[in-house]
Amino acid sequence: MIDETVAEIEGMQTHSSSVVAVKAARALTELLEREYATVEEFVRDLERNSSVLRRANPSHASLFNVQHSITREVDEDEPEDVASAKAALADAIDRAVERVEDGKDRAASHTAETLEDGMTVLTHDYSSTVNAAIERAVEEGNELSVYVTEARPRLAGRKTARHLAGIDGVEPTLIVDSAAGNYLEECDCVLMGMDCLVGDTLYNRVGTYPIAATAADLDVPMRVTGSGAKLIDSGFVFENDYRPASEVLLEPAEGFAVENPLYDATPIRLLDAIITDDGAMAF
Structure with a gap:
């Protein structure tokens, strides 16, 4: 999922930068299916893949912000084992997607009031x-x-x-x-x-x-x-x-x-x- 999302972002098949940010956030759910020996290994893989997704389009601030918020929230959660680290990632992804989609919804509502x-x-x-x-x-x-x-x-x-x-x-x-x-x-x-x-x-x-x-x-x-x-x-x-x-x-x-x-x-x-x-x- 991550590799496919990176290719899609690089090809600009998706035109909305908000949609790109959401797709990239959800792509990180692939890590929930992988096996890790330690929390440190999981966090390194998260940071590496998040960086790869960010670099897929360095012009998108929303992509940068969302990926940064996900990795920061997992780090701040200070998980003690791989299972809790994965749970922290799942929660961080859900919150990030909700913030973007809710933000778009409220921005559209405010904009409609001007028309x-x-x-x-x-x-x-x-x-x-x-x-x-x-x-x-x-x-x-x-x-x-x-x-x-x-x-x-x-x-x-x-x-x-x-x-x-x-x-x-x-x-x-x-x-x-x-x-x-x-x-x-x-x-x-x-x-x-x-x-x-x-x-x-x-x-x-x-x-x-x-x-x-x-x-x-x-x-x-x-x-x-x-x-x-x-x-x-x-x-x-x-x-x-x-x-x-x-x-x-x-x-x-x-x-x-x-x-x-x-x-x-x-x-x-x-x-x-x-x-x-x-x-x-x-x-």
């Missing part, structure tokens, strides 16, 4: 928290129009558009990334998920920064939402992920280079609000 009937929203990429917030808003009787960027080159926005198309009360429109500025003047706000917030910088799917800058120029409120597990102050260094050129260009590049960064950096001064499980932080 009013008749609003037009622009979103970028795919965010399970954004989708949940929109679903909750229309369940309250609101109708929304949503412009969805394709989020090239992996086209995660198409997944968002298809999801929103299945929700009564939502009218989604898929647009190419470069057309965002053309439609922002029609929008009441921009609403996106977030990969992580480190200090005063938002790291999110590439294309977020130009949308945020354009929205600021047009006085369109820019809001991001996600679990508080994605906020981090120290101990974490963001590393961008540069994807294969083949995602951009199928044929070989001859005489030129192809760059395909997965994320970009947006200063929080361009944001109007960050909405987490603790509510909204306005700027």
Whole structure:
């Protein structure tokens, strides 16, 4: 399970960083089935596998936070034997998963409160928290129009558009990334998920920064939402992920280079609000 989860994270088959964090936490249950002679051997194996999972995507703060919390809680439990160490790990995994999922749920609820009937929203990429917030808003009787960027080159926005198309009360429109500025003047706000917030910088799917800058120029409120597990102050260094050129260009590049960064950096001064499980932080 651990090896398969690492491969999945490295291949970005799962687009939501919260889902990645939960999958990686649950992958550690594999250790509960292994045999260990001592507690020390168990703890070493836990730390090694947790490190492997963290390194599978060093750009995900939620992955870092969840893995760190699991290993810390097992260590703080000070188990006296392997059986109690395994019990401590099982409990730590359950708590970590609950924190992420509960955090997403509450963040979506707070975000839904900002969406009013008749609003037009622009979103970028795919965010399970954004989708949940929109679903909750229309369940309250609101109708929304949503412009969805394709989020090239992996086209995660198409997944968002298809999801929103299945929700009564939502009218989604898929647009190419470069057309965002053309439609922002029609929008009441921009609403996106977030990969992580480190200090005063938002790291999110590439294309977020130009949308945020354009929205600021047009006085369109820019809001991001996600679990508080994605906020981090120290101990974490963001590393961008540069994807294969083949995602951009199928044929070989001859005489030129192809760059395909997965994320970009947006200063929080361009944001109007960050909405987490603790509510909204306005700027």
